[in-house]
Amino acid sequence: MSLIDRKNPLVNVDVDGIIKKSITDHLKKTTAELPGDDLNESYVHEPKQFKQVTEFVSQKTKTAHTELYKGYIESLNKISSELDTAERGNANSRHSEYRSLKLDEVYNLNASWLHELYFANCFDPHSEIVMDSMSYLRLQRDFGTFDDWQRDFMACALSAGSGWAVLGYHMFLKKYVNFMISHHSGDVPVGFYPLIVVDMWEHAYYRDYLTDKKSYLISQMREFNWTVIEERFKKAEQIAQVVK
Amino acid sequence: MSLIDRKNPLVNVDVDGIIKKSITDHLKKTTAELPGDDLNESYVHEPKQFKQVTEFVSQKTKTAHTELYKGYIESLNKISSELDTAERGNANSRHSEYRSLKLDEVYNLNASWLHELYFANCFDPHSEIVMDSMSYLRLQRDFGTFDDWQRDFMACALSAGSGWAVLGYHMFLKKYVNFMISHHSGDVPVGFYPLIVVDMWEHAYYRDYLTDKKSYLISQMREFNWTVIEERFKKAEQIAQVVK
Amino acid sequence: MSLIDRKNPLVNVDVDGIIKKSITDHLKKTTAELPGDDLNESYVHEPKQFKQVTEFVSQKTKTAHTELYKGYIESLNKISSELDTAERGNANSRHSEYRSLKLDEVYNLNASWLHELYFANCFDPHSEIVMDSMSYLRLQRDFGTFDDWQRDFMACALSAGSGWAVLGYHMFLKKYVNFMISHHSGDVPVGFYPLIVVDMWEHAYYRDYLTDKKSYLISQMREFNWTVIEERFKKAEQIAQVVK
């Protein structure tokens, strides 16, 4: 039997006939004993509250930024709900409701999470990095020196148009790498756990800095909350153990 | 001091003055005791060997696909090497060597890894899913039924133009989700650990199936290697524990 | 009155109050005298028939290619019809029916037209370019030599991933330029009248040439229909007169 024989296209195969399933002795366990037997509901996220204590960004920018973030959460919830009932059977790559929903899902999903990560890792005016923290040691290891990491991160940030600069742990490269993300969902590495996030969309800085995004960026870096970031590094190190 | 005062742009700040660093008692340890003190070299990947035992894809397609995969690995290595010495100081979002390299890096990086994942999770003609495996239980939990997962995965795959269908664990949603990826690096979720990957670029199926990508897709799903996939689920579950 | 006064946002302004309209003596003309007073209906396109006489592409590729082209026309018609009644009032950049329709419109519109241009300018096995044709003279003028144009066109084609190579007249640059288009609607110049089009999606060549897209490309170039192309050049020259 070969699909390459074009006389028998498989388009009418019923879905439950595609993958063979087997039963083992373990199934004698009661359902209650099996892990994870509750259906996950479609996700509903509540926007979180973030203190933006910095003076490097104006109150108007902060308020507007929170408003944008809430818009993404709201869209994400709406999309999630619509996906629950979207027709799968006619999905195609030219024009279909399912495809449009999936495109909007990843756009709003990334936007929501990246904003949360950004609001949380900025801004602590009193923060400083401890030189034997995991953060410092890992950046030093993977970039040569801590300052080399800074230079690379700044280059990423200034290369992003409307987008993001992100330091993350890459599960294939098995190291920490900086990437720029275009908009919210373009040029994103697969398998990338984000640790330090700076918003480089114009809405993040234009009211306060106009075209001087370098000053904005430096102000953000000065006030990175290294307590928050260190917690993320600890998780990343655990993930590194899992995928090694 | 406020950056909002536009009279003092920060563009000439030296990089080592941006982030304050502190020293703790721990630094009395010798360098040797500190973890991770060796610099990671720029990455050099060797292409891996994959058995493609299926009859559902022709030998010519298999050989050509391997050739394409090797091309991505080769480009990735070249880009990695060029990034080592690329000028960071003039990076910008309109036109700069650094920006072009980062765009090509994520493109070839995703292409390399996704091909490896795909070659490894396809194709085992004798495979079947065990109904109390982690794979089965988690797909059932997060999609309602195993067949609902299949329907959603197929809709993803058929919605992707030149791109990928991927089941992954999403570290923000904290559940398993299907996504379609456009080309190699478009519409990619951040924080997404990939478990099941199907190549939906035309090079994967056009020689053998022409426009009938649904038959191609079904043939791939029939021969998923559930042993390989189950190992990935076990890692994903550990990651779920880390980020919960 | 200044919009910058944020106390008076304009969101509730009625649309017919936005742009001031005036009446002139010309309006004394009867409606019948005014040009263009019939409403254009939403567009419905019929797929065209193209002879693909070349032997450089297999019959299976030709048939499948025609099928793909018809799919784009069909989607374009469907989208056009849906756009007629789509809600404009809630259009937004995160998630709205109108936005999704416009994205799909440009994707299918470009796909439809580019395929028609491609089918028509390929393939004439007996064609040759006349050295004092407009085609030859203009390519020579804008690229230095005809062969330089060929080299640049081939570089464009081989740089396109899934996409197109297009020679066009650019109305801002006021010259003939080669561009590569990503997929159908990415990296497209504004104000670009297309003259020579080669499909570089994998479906155009993979069945017959596998990864050897250079041989495919050369075969297409050998059989360009210079009679068709010359007609396009004549139109482009007239457009050049309009925009000069």
Added chain:
Amino acid sequence: MSLIDRKNPLVNVDVDGIIKKSITDHLKKTTAELPGDDLNESYVHEPKQFKQVTEFVSQKTKTAHTELYKGYIESLNKISSELDTAERGNANSRHSEYRSLKLDEVYNLNASWLHELYFANCFDPHSEIVMDSMSYLRLQRDFGTFDDWQRDFMACALSAGSGWAVLGYHMFLKKYVNFMISHHSGDVPVGFYPLIVVDMWEHAYYRDYLTDKKSYLISQMREFNWTVIEERFKKAEQIAQVVK
């Protein structure tokens, strides 16, 4: 001879052997009689001066916007120069200098022209549309009513993320259509002559309007310079005659 015979790949064909050339009697004309026989130099553009007389946008926004525009022109000139000597022979779709240059070319080319069109069609505080102008009649014809055009244009503008709203004449559809452009070169229709352009990047409005982009948009539309736009319509009508 068939390229489908894979034993004779054409990769080593010399470029001047690809397309057959013939000579006609016309070549007896002297070179001086032939049109367009001077080689076009690589393009060098001077940024233009634009009066932005509106009060709806702050002086700081105007100055910064001019600065951004000049940056695109500068990059475009740099890219044009680099393209003159870029290696064509190794161009490929994964990683090549030629490909990166072409991507940056279209990005900066569109950005430059769209900004010029935008600066010129905005802003005339005293402008009004004449109801028997070509502008009015054509928008009425192709959108049903002038107000329907406005509603559609506003929906386009509000659907664009970082991008543009453009009314243009479409040479395949043979009518006037609104499109949104993503960033500078995404989701762009081929064969689209632009007539009315509004910048919807955040840099155009964020300093003055923060998230209230609808008020910004209305303020732009109120001050469209219909004298400038009418001139463009006259050219578009001539183009329509050429391509009909």
